[in-house]
Amino acid sequence: MPIDRLPIIDLTPLREQAVDGPDLRRAVQDIRQACLAHGFFYVTGHGLPDALTSRLDTLSRTFFAQPDEAKLRRPMSAGGRAWRGYFRAGGELTSGRPDWKEGLYLGTELPADHPLVRAGTPLHGPNLWPDAPDGLRETVLAYLEAAAAVCAIVLRGIALSLDLPADYFEQRYTREPLLLFRIFNYPSRPAPEAVAWGVGEHTDYGLLTLLYQDDTGGLEVHTPDGWVDAPPVPGTFVCNLGDMLDRMTRGLYRSTPHRVRLNVSGRDRISFPLFYDPNFFATPAPIEGLDAAADDRATRWDGASVHEFSGTYGDYLLRKVGKVFPELGAAVLR
Template sequence: MTEGISAVPIVDLDPLVRGGPDKLIAARAIDQACRGSGFFYVVGHGVDEALAARLDALCRSFFAQDLDRKMEIRMEKAGRAWRGYFPVGGELTSGKPDLKEGIYFGAEHGGDHPRVRARVPLHGTNLFPDLPGFREAVLAWMAEMTRLGHVILEGMALGLGLPASYFADRVAADPTILFRAFHYPPPEGDAESWGVGEHTDYGLLTILRQDDAGGLQVKSGGRWIEAPPVPGSFVCNIGDMLDRMTGGLYRSTPHRVHNRSGRNRLSLPFFFDPGWDAEIQAIDTSRADGRADERWDRQNVHEFRGTYGQWLLGKVAKVFPDLGHAAGVT
């Protein structure tokens, strides 16, 4: 068992955002965090706080509506695109319902997009609620998070001693973009009701804006540590495919959410993942040591061969089994 960490580290991205000779300082800090916990906060990211506050307020307005209003954009209406709203308990982690509700968004794909015409799951148009400014705020946010994702991946590449564009050139030139807005109500009397149970993320990089309610926990060295809110920051963690590409040098770390604040919790995770057709290959397979019995799901990501789309479809179909069956994914 590894020793683990006592606190999630904070990385100042300003040198990478600005560019220049001192960006290696931030790159080394990212590398150290990825080798250690697989989780880190980022500050100095350049994301407009006014945009973040606007999106936060709009999401709270949506979740405060009656269920019937929210179900007007339920996920079933998007079909294979897997976009829209799901109610509390509508998403599963390891087969157990999560104590959260949410909205799924992704890159906007018009009807003439080749994958939409081919009826490829997870491709299509978003379902937006009838709230003024909601659509514009979400699309602006996804554009900002995409920019930030490229900045962080550049730092990871430099930290690994690779060319700055290594990940962008090989797997993220046309990244798979997935954005979620989650609302975690406080548990009612059951202290073991998890907002989301233990899991790892599927792709390259997750960029999370959390509110001040807390509840995020990270597994490190066999024990759970808190990742409390840090004002003006994002929480970043690496996913299974970056674990796969680095041969286990960077680990996709299990995490979970337990809303113990006694009030509503809002979480805005953005998943910056490999391109749909990107072939996932190890950078240095000699370092691979990710045994399946060490993971929460007993899978071995280092045995995976294929495209990211194939990996993602199998994962999402387990989260929403009914939609997976409807899309022909088992």
């Protein structure tokens, strides 16, 4: 597999749960090679309706086109421990520096009387739905369900690529996954002088990210041969591995740094990342039988090693998200 290109993998045999055969083996082998190379790949044959994605794109643009005062009726400061709501461009930090994007933080919709919500469990609760446009709530929830199903399919392929049972991750971590969903808008208006990136260099925290990006472009991936573009490919989604999968595979499958360039296209850029993470209370552990990973802190973007982590996934995640919105983290994630 050329290291400077991200492969396109057909999920059809995995989605249809085909019996062992050449098509299934090819899909599993393609996933393994992509995860060994750089942990980024496109997926097709995913079964997520184009019409649903297109409708969410349209509704998202309508939301972001509103004046700031309308968008700020549902700020993240009102989301409390559920960590939901809207933030302005420049309001989110990556490695301590502001990104030039605005967004809506969303997730699994839980009612106020749900036991986890009543217990004050961070990152669990109702979403803060904007007043407009009409249909956004229903479309987001339908998209979230469909996209989570795609992530489950990919994780089955990853398990098979490691010679594990197809339901390995589901049985241990994702029977009730933590779903964190974002709608991001990268404004076409010029960024402040102090802002250098749409999103700065980072790795994702959890198991798997499924990303829709519109036709604007801007995503870059740090492969062993340097930074390469991950341009939009019609009908596909980008998948990338997170730090917890890196940890579970002892560094065999790597979470790879990526970033987004400033948007100078003249048109706002929309993206939908879904972070498909272990259950909040799960304790991630290395997969037995894999060689121990070397200490990789010297080569990581943040100078940290995910292989030293211990405790629940929630413990780990709360330490991370508090750095993205420091003031909010200090106020609600005590």
